[in-house]
Amino acid sequence: xxxxxxxxxxxxxxxxxxxxxxxxxxxxxxxxxxxxxxxxxxxxxxxxxxxxxxxxxxxxxxxxxxxxxxxxxxxxxxxxxxxxxxxxxxxxxxxxxxxxxxxxxxxxxxxxxxxxxxxxxxxxxxxxxxxxxxxxxxxxxxxxxxxxxxxxxxxxxxxxxxxxxxxxxxxxxxxxxxxxxxxxxxxxxxxxxxxxxxxxxxxxxxxxxxxxxxxxxxxxxxxxxxxxxxxxxxxxxxxxxxxxxxxxxxxxxxxxxxxxxxxxxxxxxxxxxxxxxxxxxxxxxxxxxxxxxxxxxxxxxxxxxxxxxxxxxxxxxxxxxxxxxxxxxxxxxxxxxxxxxxxxxxxxxxxxxxxxxxxxxxxxxxxxxxxxxxxxxxxxxxxxxxxxxxxxxxxxxxxxxxx
Numbered sequence: 543x544x545x546x547x548x549x550x551x552x553x554x555x556x557x558x559x560x561x562x563x564x565x566x567x568x569x570x571x572x573x574x575x576x577x578x579x580x581x582x583x584x585x586x587x588x589x590x591x592x593x594x595x596x597x598x599x600x601x602x603x604x605x606x607x608x609x610x611x612x613x614x615x616x617x618x619x620x621x622x623x624x625x626x627x628x629x630x631x632x633x634x635x636x637x638x639x640x641x642x643x644x645x646x647x648x649x650x651x652x653x654x655x656x657x658x659x660x661x662x663x664x665x666x667x668x669x670x671x672x673x674x675x676x677x678x679x680x681x682x683x684x685x686x687x688x689x690x691x692x693x694x695x696x697x698x699x700x701x702x703x704x705x706x707x708x709x710x711x712x713x714x715x716x717x718x719x720x721x722x723x724x725x726x727x728x729x730x731x732x733x734x735x736x737x738x739x740x741x742x743x744x745x746x747x748x749x750x751x752x753x754x755x756x757x758x759x760x761x762x763x764x765x766x767x768x769x770x771x772x773x774x775x776x777x778x779x780x781x782x783x784x785x786x787x788x789x790x791x792x793x794x795x796x797x798x799x800x801x802x803x804x805x806x807x808x809x810x811x812x813x814x815x816x817x818x819x820x821x822x823x824x825x826x827x828x829x830x831x832x833x834x835x836x837x838x839x840x841x842x843x844x845x846x847x848x849x850x851x852x853x854x855x856x857x858x859x860x861x862x863x864x865x866x867x868x869x870x871x872x873x874x875x876x877x878x879x880x881x882x883x884x885x886x887x888x889x890x891x892x893x894x895x896x897x898x899x900x901x902x903x904x905x906x907x908x909x910x911x912x913x914x915x916x917x918x919x920x921x922x923x924x925x926x927x928x929x930x931x932x933x934x935x936x937x938x939x940x941x942x943x944x945x
Contacts, residue, residue: 554671557671557672561675564678564679564683565678565682567682571688571691572691575688579694581644581693582617582618583694584695586620587632588635588643589606589610591635591636595636601622601778606622618693622771622775622778623778623782624729625728627767630763647694648691648694650698654699654701654702658701658705661708662677662705662874662875664709666878677873680901681874685902686863686866686869689863689867695867696729697868698867703722704733706719707722707723707726707736711745712839714838719745719752720751720755721755723748723752724755724756724759731779732854732855732860735850735854736850742832743834743843744835744836788804788913790921793855793861793922794861795857796814798918798925799816800817801913821857828849828853828932831936833939845938849936852869852928855868855928866900873931876893876934892930896931896934899923
């Protein structure tokens with residue numbers, strides 16, 4: 543890392559103004575959300591965790607209806623679509639009244655974001671003020687993060703976990719990394735894909751420890767919650783609701799293809815086949831981009847892990863905007879390490895496209911014309927931004943090989 547270059551006092555003031563203005567805007571947004579947001583996804587966690595605490599099956603509609611009537615809170619209407627252990631681990635929050643629990647969850651989420659950014663900043667010492675200003679500017683204006691906070695989602699926790707896994711591997715603390723990777727699928731089951739990614743990257747010690755922890759967690763879950771909850775959850779994963787395939791809030795590649803082909807006959811079968819083919823192609827391309835063995839204390843590991851994290855929302859059958867909060871990790875790593883990219887280079891263009899497409903606030907969901915057919919492709923900006931980010935990380939990863 544090169545020493546920081548001397549800079550004019552005026553430039554320092556500009557950087558401070560950009561960061562402080564963004565921080566003030568972000569804090570104002572947090573205050574508004576804390577006052578007005580119903581935190582409907584946290585209410586979902588709270589309701590189903592209460593059902594589990596009462597010894598009921600969260601897939602029992604009558605049991606859930608009784609708890610809904612007792613709590614009388616507005617929640618997301620989805621089924622118990624989180625891993626069983628997640629609702630078990632959420633039970634301590636149900637000991638507080640809902641509003642108090644929501645405020646505490648809100649504060650814990652902000653602590654997770656701060657912790658993740660702090661670990662990223664520790665990686666790059668001495669720090670460049672340009673890189674720090676760029677990373678903080680993106681974090682404070684990142685729409686998926688705001689969306690996640692407004693819903694009371696668990697994405698800030700997931701961001702901290704993937705960052706802890708990266709930091710634990712770099713710091714030579716395999717149990718920390720293994721524990722963080724093990725907890726990721728308990729928050730979002732699709733992040734189980736990080737386990738084979740670790741094996742592919744040559745991190746066999748972390749991979750082995752993570753498998754042990756997964757086995758222990760699974761055994762505890764079945765022993766405490768019983769097999770019925772787990773069986774119902776597996777059935778849900780194998781046969782999710784049909785509406786998710788074309789749901790406009792689903793930004794995944796599969797949902798995009800289903801919306802694109804929906805005006806045509808046999809659309810579901812064709813879109814499903816194309817999704818499998820596209821996912822297979824993505825796996826091959828990403829596997830070729832990630833090295834089979836990379837030292838954890840090298841820059842190559844940073845890009846390999848960032849690419850693995852970015853691959854998950856690309857391969858997931860359900861990706862909503864707030865799920866992209868976790869991509870703050872690869873964006874922060876790029877902005878802190880590659881802040882001096884030439885402005886007219888392809889890498890700089892991909893980085894700018896990723897930041898703008900992922901972090902900006904925009905939506906065409908209110909306009910039915912963009913819900914199906916060719917016009918629906920115009921609503922795929924977040925997916926395009928994720929693809930740009932993966933492409934950039936693959937290019938950065940291949941630089942040592944080209945050199």
